[in-house]
Each structure stands twice: as structure tokens, then as C-alpha cells.
Amino acid sequence: MIMRLMKYVLQDVIRGKWLLFYMLFFLLVTEGMLFFTAGEARTVVGLMNVVLLLIPLASVVFGALHLHNGRDFIELMLSQPVNRKSVYIAMYVGVVLAFLGAFVVGVGIPAAIHGMITSNSVLTLIGTGCLLTMCFFAISFWVAVSFNDRVTGLGVAFALWLLLAIIYDGIVLAITVMFADYPLELATIIMVVLNPIDLARIIVMLTFDYAALMGYTGAVFREFFGSSMGVTVSVASLLLWIAVPFWLGMRKFDKKDW
Amino acid sequence: MITTSSIIKTFRNRNALNNVSVEFPEQCVTAIVGPNGSGKTTLMKIILGLMRPTSGSFTIMGQPGVNNAAAREHMGYMAQIARYPENLTVSEVIAMIRSLRSDAPTVNVDDLIRRFALEQHLGKPMRALSGGTRQKVSAVLAFMFKPSILLLDEPTAGLDPISTARLKESIVEARNAGTAIIVTSHLLSELQEISDRVVYLQDGEVLHNGSVHTLMQQTSTDSLTDAILTLMERGAA
Numbered sequence: 001m002i003m004r005l006m007k008y009v010l011q012d013v014i015r016g017k018w019l020l021f022y023m024l025f026f027l028l029v030t031e032g033m034l035f036f037t038a039g040e041a042r043t044v045v046g047l048m049n050v051v052l053l054l055i056p057l058a059s060v061v062f063g064a065l066h067l068h069n070g071r072d073f074i075e076l077m078l079s080q081p082v083n084r085k086s087v088y089i090a091m092y093v094g095v096v097l098a099f100l101g102a103f104v105v106g107v108g109i110p111a112a113i114h115g116m117i118t119s120n121s122v123l124t125l126i127g128t129g130c131l132l133t134m135c136f137f138a139i140s141f142w143v144a145v146s147f148n149d150r151v152t153g154l155g156v157a158f159a160l161w162l163l164l165a166i167i168y169d170g171i172v173l174a175i176t177v178m179f180a181d182y183p184l185e186l187a188t189i190i191m192v193v194l195n196p197i198d199l200a201r202i203i204v205m206l207t208f209d210y211a212a213l214m215g216y217t218g219a220v221f222r223e224f225f226g227s228s229m230g231v232t233v234s235v236a237s238l239l240l241w242i243a244v245p246f247w248l249g250m251r252k253f254d255k256k257d258w
Numbered sequence: 259m260i261t262t263s264s265i266i267k268t269f270r271n272r273n274a275l276n277n278v279s280v281e282f283p284e285q286c287v288t289a290i291v292g293p294n295g296s297g298k299t300t301l302m303k304i305i306l307g308l309m310r311p312t313s314g315s316f317t318i319m320g321q322p323g324v325n326n327a328a329a330r331e332h333m334g335y336m337a338q339i340a341r342y343p344e345n346l347t348v349s350e351v352i353a354m355i356r357s358l359r360s361d362a363p364t365v366n367v368d369d370l371i372r373r374f375a376l377e378q379h380l381g382k383p384m385r386a387l388s389g390g391t392r393q394k395v396s397a398v399l400a401f402m403f404k405p406s407i408l409l410l411d412e413p414t415a416g417l418d419p420i421s422t423a424r425l426k427e428s429i430v431e432a433r434n435a436g437t438a439i440i441v442t443s444h445l446l447s448e449l450q451e452i453s454d455r456v457v458y459l460q461d462g463e464v465l466h467n468g469s470v471h472t473l474m475q476q477t478s479t480d481s482l483t484d485a486i487l488t489l490m491e492r493g494a495a
Contacts (some may be wrong), residue, residue: 001358008346015345072341079335080358081327137443169345258308
């Protein structure tokens with residue numbers, strides 16, 4: 001049942017203009033970075049900054065809109081002899097697969113043309129982008145299910161992106177400056193784990209081993225765990241950032257009055 | 259066919275439905291009528307499984323209806339607003355709904371498509387269709403599985419006169435074949451043409467539950483429109 005429904009959700013999203021723009025954007029940006037920037041590290045760091053901002057933004061906006069615009073269709077689905085959880089899983093997986101495909105193609109084709117597709121850092125960037133896509137779609141679906149009003153839902157989703165992508169780093173920096181005289185390693189690690197975008201940044205940066213590019217939190221992470229353990233802890237935390245909002249969203253969807 | 263027992267539905271300390279116990283028998287068209295906010299849509303949504311009652315219960319063909327998706331195996335639903343995935347074609351939407359009940363018997367879908375004049379739209383994406391044409395797609399989806407129970411929420415909204423007539427024919431045919439039909443509409447003259455029974459709701463309470471004929475007798479009127487107006491005036495007084 002999930003596969004049947006998912007097939008049609010995927011077909012619908014793939015044919016939309018949004019997805020084409022999304023793929024073309026990554027295609028052009030990646031090609032531009034690879035063409036104009038010298039050195040693998042610089043290219044990947046440049047791309048990483050785009051990925052860390054754009055994937056969460058596109059995912060929360062599209063995810064919230066998709067669920068709100070599809071409300072009447074969801075009602076039709078739920079009036080069929082179909083388990084509510086199946087509808088939620090099919091919608092989530094269908095949309096996420098479409099966006100994952102667009103991102104992988106958009107970054108992968110230029111990277112393959114320039115002979116960088118087997119590079120460890122490019123593969124890590126693609127993998128991290130995929131995890132961020134899953135994470136922020138899970139968050140946006142949860143938010144969209146939690147608010148009946150479309151504008152409120154979209155506003156909350158956007159505010160979450162703003163907090164995690166822009167404001168959070170400022171808060172972390174302010175705390176580390178204010179409490180500079182205290183041992184902050186553990187607190188910093190906890191603060192990083194509480195932000196999926198910071199986790200994604202650290203996963204990519206740990207593959208370079210460039211202390212200068214890692215910033216304070218990345219350096220603390222490497223020092224505390226070492227590079228490979230740091231990546232493992234980051235990936236595990238990011239997986240939790242996918243699983244927990246997904247589960248909360250599905251639970252809300254299952255109990256919601258439509 | 260469907261029996262509700264003491265259903266209460268509360269939204270923020272306000273009872274949208276208050277102790278609603280009604281039956282929707284087979285081979286019968288039951289109109290749910292009432293002023294805006296009377297609880298019609300809430301009752302329909304509870305039967306469809308879109309909402310859960312705060313208390314009370316209901317059965318669908320003898321099976322418990324609450325939290326039981328399988329009970330909707332024999333149900334057809336036509337929503338007031340027909341919105342579908344915009345980039346799927348009409349035939350894909352029909353195939354998708356068909357795939358959800360692969361074991362259920364269907365009527366000849368081609369006949370239904372012809373009846374609602376959808377042949378030339380089958381390959382078009384849903385975003386390219388007018389509201390009326392989308393409503394015709396909803397009609398095909400609702401009647402497709404030879405449902406034993408049909409729920410029609412403002413079914414003629416946006417339909418042209420020919421399609422409205424075809425829909426009424428389909429409703430009468432389904433009723434004669436034994437289907438229990440529940441319909442809401444603001445067009446009371448239309449409801450009088452097709453309905454056998456009326457459930458009149460006001461402020462979430464059932465004020466009338468019986469045949470159209472009995473209602474007209476009780477209100478000393480000769481049309482459903484006048485009878486409902488009389489009930490509304492009594493309720494407001």
C-alpha cells in the first residue's frame with residue numbers, strides 16, 4: 001500500500017516546476033564552483049555553505065506547502081480503507097526521494113564531469129546533503145501537521161530554519177565568549193548536537209582535517225572524539241534528527257482531526 | 259447500514275455534536291441538513307474516519323467505525339472541494355484510487371467516465387481542469403467501487419446542469435441497488451428530488467430524524483425548503 005501510494009506522490013512531485021528549478025540551481029552552482037574555484041577544499045567548502053543554507057530552507061518551505069496544499073487530497077486518502085501511518089510514510093518518502101534525486105543529480109553530474117565524484121569530501125557533502133534533506137522534510141511535515149493554518153505553519157517552519165541556520169551560531173558564539181573562563185567543551189558538543197546544520201557542517205569539515213576551516217565547534221568536536229569518532233557521533237545525531245521529528249509528525253498525523 | 263450511538267464531538271469546550279444517535283439505512287438517501295455550523299460536516303467526517311468522536315461510537319455494516327480503516331472498504335466519498343495532486347493526469351488519479359482497493363469489485367469505469375463526459379480529459383493534468391471537471395472526477399471515484407455506502411458532501415457544487423442530472427441519476431440508481439446514501443447540500447430543492455429521509459441538525463443536536471414526507475406533514479408545508487425554513491425559525495425562536 002505504501003509503495004503504491006508513494007509511486008503516485010513521487011510522480012506528482014517529479015513533474016512539478018519546483019523540483020526542476022531545485023535541480024538546475026544545484027547543477028549551475030556546482031558547475032560554477034568547480035569551474036571558477038581552484039582546489040577541492042575551497043570548492044567543497046563553497047558548496048557546503050550553499051548546501052547548509054539552501055537545503056534546509058527549500059525543504060521546510062516545500063514540505064510545509066506540500067502538506068497544506070494537499071489537505072483535501074489527504075482527506076480523500078484517509079476516507080479510503082488505508083492506514084493513516086501508511087499515507088504519512090508514503091507522502092514523506094515520495095517527496096524526500098524526489099528532492100534527494102534532484103540534489104544528487106544537480107551536484108553529482110558536474111562533479112562527475114570534473115572527475116571529482118569519487119572524492120571523499122564530495123561524497124561526504126552529497127551524503128550530508130541527503131541527510132539534511134530527510135531531516136528538514138521531517139521537521140516541516142511535523143510542523144505542517146501541527147498547525148491547521150497554512151500561514152502559521154509556513155511561518156513556524158521558516159522561523160525554525162532562521163533559528164537553526166542563522167541565529168543559532170550567534171547564540172553559541174555569544175555563550176562561548178561570555179563563559180570563556182569556564183571549560184565549555186562538553187557544553188559546546190551538546191549545543192552542536194542540538195542543531196542539525198552544525199552537525200552537517202562538522203561531518204563535512206572533519207573529512208578535510210583542516211583545523212582552520214572547522215571553527216570553534218568543529219575543533220572541539222575533533223579534539224573530543226577524533227575525526228572518525230566525531231563523524232560517527234555526528235551522523236548518529238543527525239539520524240536522530242530525522243527519526244524524532246518524523247515519528248512526532250506521524251504520531252500527530254495519526255491522531256489529528258482532519 | 260450505519261448506526262451512530264450518542265456521538266459527542268467537542269472542540270475547545272464547545273459541543274459541535276451533542277449526543278447524536280441516528281441510523282442511515284440501506285436503500286435510502288438520507289439528507290443531512292442544518293444551518294452553517296450545525297455539525298453536518300463534523301458528522302460526515304466522523305463517519306469517514308477523518309475525525310474521532312470525543313465520546314460515543316458508530317458502526318458501519320456491523321463493524322466498529324472508530325479507528326477502523328478497513329470498515330471504509332465499502333464506502334464511496336465525494337468531497338465538496340475536489341483537489342488532487344496537480345501534476346497527475348485524470349487517468350492516473352483514477353488508477354491511484356483503484357490501486358488502494360485492488361480486491362474490490364468495480365463498476366465499468368469506462369461507462370462512468372462516459373457518463374460524466376470525462377473521455378477527453380483523461381490525459382490532462384489535474385491542474386488544467388476546471389472546478390466542475392474536477393468534481394466529475396470526484397463523482398467517478400465515489401461511484402467506482404459499487405459502494406454499499408456513499409457520502410456526498412455538496413456533490414453538485416460547480417457541476418453543469420447536464421452533469422448534475424447525470425449525478426442525480428447515478429444517486430437514484432445506487433439507492434435502488436441497495437446503497438445507503440448520505441448527502442449534504444444547501445440546495446434543498448435538489449435534496450427533495452432525491453432524498454427519502456432527513457436528519458436536521460441544529461447546534462449539534464438532531465431536531466428531526468425521519469422521512470421527508472413526515473417532516474413536511476409536521477411543519478404543514480409542501481416542500482422541503484419550506485419545511486427546513488420552518489425548523490430553522492423554530493430553532494431560532
